[in-house]
Amino acid sequence: MSLTDTGASVQAADNPPPGPGRARRGLTERLLAVRELSLLIALAALILVTTLRNDRFLSGQSIKDLLLGCAILVILAVGQTLVIVTRNVDLSVGSILGLVAFATGELFLAAPGTPWPLALLLGVALGAVCGVVNGGLIAVAKVPALVITLGTLYAFRGVDYYWAAGRQINAADMPRSFLRLGNQTVLGVPVLFLVALIVVAAVGFYLRSYRSGRELYAIGSEPAAARLSGIPVGRRVFAVFVANGALAGLAGVLYAARFGTLDAAAGTGLELQVVAAAVVGGVAIFGGSGSAYGAALGAVLLTTIGSSLAVLRIDPFWQQAVVGALILAAIGLDRLLALRMAARLRGRSAHGA
Amino acid sequence: MAHDSLYAAPPSLADTEPEAGRLAGLRGALGSWDAAIVAALVVAVLLAGLSVPNFATGRNAQFLLLDLVPLALLALPMTLIVITGEIDLSVASMVGLCSTLMGQLWLSSGLSLELICVLVVLLGAALGAVNGLFVTGFGLPSLAVTIGTLALYRGLSFVVLGDQAVADFPASWTAAAVQTLPGTSIPAAVVPVLLLAVVFGIVLHATPVGRALYAMGNNDEAATFAGVSVPRTKFWLFVVSGAVCGLVGVFWTLRYASARGDNATGLELTVVTAVLLGGVSIFGGRGGLLGVVAGVLLLGVLRNALQLADVDANALTIVTGTLLIVSVVLPNAVADVRARLHRRRQRARLTAS
Numbered sequence: 001m002s003l004t005d006t007g008a009s010v011q012a013a014d015n016p017p018p019g020p021g022r023a024r025r026g027l028t029e030r031l032l033a034v035r036e037l038s039l040l041i042a043l044a045a046l047i048l049v050t051t052l053r054n055d056r057f058l059s060g061q062s063i064k065d066l067l068l069g070c071a072i073l074v075i076l077a078v079g080q081t082l083v084i085v086t087r088n089v090d091l092s093v094g095s096i097l098g099l100v101a102f103a104t105g106e107l108f109l110a111a112p113g114t115p116w117p118l119a120l121l122l123g124v125a126l127g128a129v130c131g132v133v134n135g136g137l138i139a140v141a142k143v144p145a146l147v148i149t150l151g152t153l154y155a156f157r158g159v160d161y162y163w164a165a166g167r168q169i170n171a172a173d174m175p176r177s178f179l180r181l182g183n184q185t186v187l188g189v190p191v192l193f194l195v196a197l198i199v200v201a202a203v204g205f206y207l208r209s210y211r212s213g214r215e216l217y218a219i220g221s222e223p224a225a226a227r228l229s230g231i232p233v234g235r236r237v238f239a240v241f242v243a244n245g246a247l248a249g250l251a252g253v254l255y256a257a258r259f260g261t262l263d264a265a266a267g268t269g270l271e272l273q274v275v276a277a278a279v280v281g282g283v284a285i286f287g288g289s290g291s292a293y294g295a296a297l298g299a300v301l302l303t304t305i306g307s308s309l310a311v312l313r314i315d316p317f318w319q320q321a322v323v324g325a326l327i328l329a330a331i332g333l334d335r336l337l338a339l340r341m342a343a344r345l346r347g348r349s350a351h352g353a
Numbered sequence: 354m355a356h357d358s359l360y361a362a363p364p365s366l367a368d369t370e371p372e373a374g375r376l377a378g379l380r381g382a383l384g385s386w387d388a389a390i391v392a393a394l395v396v397a398v399l400l401a402g403l404s405v406p407n408f409a410t411g412r413n414a415q416f417l418l419l420d421l422v423p424l425a426l427l428a429l430p431m432t433l434i435v436i437t438g439e440i441d442l443s444v445a446s447m448v449g450l451c452s453t454l455m456g457q458l459w460l461s462s463g464l465s466l467e468l469i470c471v472l473v474v475l476l477g478a479a480l481g482a483v484n485g486l487f488v489t490g491f492g493l494p495s496l497a498v499t500i501g502t503l504a505l506y507r508g509l510s511f512v513v514l515g516d517q518a519v520a521d522f523p524a525s526w527t528a529a530a531v532q533t534l535p536g537t538s539i540p541a542a543v544v545p546v547l548l549l550a551v552v553f554g555i556v557l558h559a560t561p562v563g564r565a566l567y568a569m570g571n572n573d574e575a576a577t578f579a580g581v582s583v584p585r586t587k588f589w590l591f592v593v594s595g596a597v598c599g600l601v602g603v604f605w606t607l608r609y610a611s612a613r614g615d616n617a618t619g620l621e622l623t624v625v626t627a628v629l630l631g632g633v634s635i636f637g638g639r640g641g642l643l644g645v646v647a648g649v650l651l652l653g654v655l656r657n658a659l660q661l662a663d664v665d666a667n668a669l670t671i672v673t674g675t676l677l678i679v680s681v682v683l684p685n686a687v688a689d690v691r692a693r694l695h696r697r698r699q700r701a702r703l704t705a706s
Contacts, residue, residue, distance in 0.1 A: 137678060137682060140682055140685065140686060140689075141678075141681050141682040141685045141686070142685050143635065143681045143682075143685065144635050144636070146496075146635060147629055147635050147677065147681050148678060148681070150622060150625060150626065150674075150677060151626075151674045151675070151676075151677035151678035151681075152674060152678070153622065153674065154622070154626070154670040154671065154673045154674025154675075154677070155670070155671055155674030155675055155678065156674075157667075157670050157674075158667070158668050158669065158670035158671030158672070158673075158674060159671060161665060161667035161668040161670070162665065162668040162671065165665065166665070264667065269618075269619065272500060272503065272504065275500055276500065276501075276504060279497055279500070279501075285494055285496060285497040286494060315512065315515070317508070317511035317512050317515055317516075317614070318508065318512055319508065320504050320505075320507055320508030320511065321504070321505050321507075321508025321509050321511075321512060322508065323504045323505075323508065324501050324502060324503070324504030324505025324506070324507075324508055325501075325505055327497070327500060327501030327504060327505075328487065328498065328501040328502070328505065331493050331494075331497045331498065331501065332487075332491060332493065335491060335492060335493055
């Protein structure tokens with residue numbers, strides 16, 4: 001639904017966000033339906049308010065930190081979008097990230113000379129293997145992905161702990177060239193964020209313009225109908241989990257590059273933040289609707305809230321509560337819009353008949 | 354449109370026709386799931402008692418059972434909720450928030466501890482009512498709502514106490530939480546848990562309300578036509594879940610003599626694991642309380658025994674995860690093989706005749 005036309009966005013730039021004035025109710029509604037736009041407005045408002053309070057919030061360094069901070073969450077949220085769109089969910093991404101991050105560190109410990117592109121590829125491959133485990137089990141067990149990935153959330157994390165056995169890997173153990181990947185900037189933009197942008201663009205384009213991408217939406221809207229219309233549902237769902245695993249693997253390698261210090265707890269609890277980012281970004285939790293761009297914006301918004309609370313001198317303990325309230329608001333808004341839309345469609349068809 | 358069963362996984366819709374027959378066949382083969390899980394529990398206790406030193410001691414039994422009290426309590430309402438096809442992921446956060454509220458009230462209100470305990474349970478019920486309102490009043494998916502309140506309540510619990518801890522509860526109270534029944538090494542806290550388990554068991558298995566829960570788990574709409582008030586029942590289930598969380602919050606605070614914002618973090622996934630391990634279907638409509646209680650105990654015994662056998666506590670999550678996956682994959686895999694054999698036999702008979 002969030003893929004409806006963006007034509008109305010131009011006139012709307014100076015409109016206050018959600019104010020259902022009676023006269024332009026149609027317009028406001030259409031605007032809210034374009035989730036990416038309302039997210040951008042919310043993000044802009046947040047940045048504006050924060051900057052008014054402290055103008056250093058928009059300084060180069062602070063923006064760089066923001067971009068760096070959100071890159072990993074963006075990648076994970078985009079991967080999760082692929083999964084949620086098909087009416088599944090992958091709760092194991094935090095554990096996959098942790099496992100791959102630790103594996104990357106171990107790789108450099110064992111073979112210090114490994115060039116970083118090879119480490120990156122191996123990390124992505126390991127993530128994909130985890131995705132194969134998820135996808136394979138889901139195909140065999142024929143139970144909801146929620147249950148299987150809840151199990152692998154524990155299993156992958158356990159493997160991670162078992163492997164680490166309480167050890168920690170430090171930045172000194174990793175080659176400079178690899179760590180630089182985590183902090184370097186190109187024209188002032190962190191490399192990490194550029195990688196995230198590429199992922200967003202690729203997945204966004206795929207979901208929107210490829211036949212198999214559109215089929216994912218069909219699967220999520222109504223699996224039975226998708227099957228009847230000849231879509232290989234099982235294969236697509238399997239592929240989606242492998243892709244999401246690979247992206248979580250990529251995020252794991254980037255995590256290792258960014259933080260340098262690794263133990264087995266890396267990325268614990270991240271899965272809920274990822275799902276939250278996707279939901280705030282307008283990806284319907286029951287599938288069939290949402291875009292990678294929205295999810296990415298959701299991730300950026302969540303990260304920005306974190307840093308602007310600090311600037312606004314609001315107790316940082318509020319951050320999680322705000323995130324929770326935002327999730328509730330986002331799904332409430334979606335529900336409201338869906339109801340209105342349904343009512344309007346019903347009205348129209350009644351006129352037609 | 355707003356169907357409530359969690360993630361009707363696409364693959365599960367592949368072959369719905371032989372489902373009923375399969376399950377009946379499976380039941381014949383394995384006995385009921387309840388029996389299987391109870392048998393697994395007995396085997397685990399025997400094996401651990403024989404091979405793990407210090408497992409079969411009174412002191413160990415005391416700690417094993419004490420550690421299981423929160424999990425067992427939370428699993429009771431969760432069972433009912435999952436049977437109706439909903440889920441409550443916010444339980445651990447509600448426990449945390451109730452715990453910090455208890456700490457804050459004790460610190461600053463000057464009320465008696467008895468009154469505070471009652472207030473905390475009521476507050477828990479109010480938190481659950483918020484969940485219930487969002488799910489039934491606004492018609493939102495419980496998975497998304499309770500992921501939102503998971504973040505919200507955890508955030509609020511940090512807002513209430515920050516990173517402080519309240520620990521100066523009267524020693525008579527904290528001692529009472531870990532007290533054993535006179536003459537035995539069984540913790541006294543087990544008694545109320547058992548009482549509650551019996552109450553929940555009776556409600557679920559021997560009253561019209563319980564039958565209504567199964568009915569709405571199988572088919573909301575049909576249950577409505579059969580005269581069940583689906584939204585009202587679900588609302589009260591969430592309220593009960595919140596009240597039990599309040600109770601667990603009180604217990605947790607007294608047992609560890611500490612009210613902290615991060616109390617019980619992450620427990621929600623263990624609770625869901627225990628419930629699913631106990632044979633409750635994530636789709637709703639199937640499962641029983643006996644299996645869940647056995648599932649909780651099995652989880653606790655395995656963890657405890659492995660811990661005594663010097664396995665790293667964190668690596669134990671492999672066991673949790675694997676158990677969960679096996680418990681959902683195994684029945685389906687067995688049923689699959691049986692169905693295939695059956696078909697082959699029939700085909701053979703056809704070609705023979």
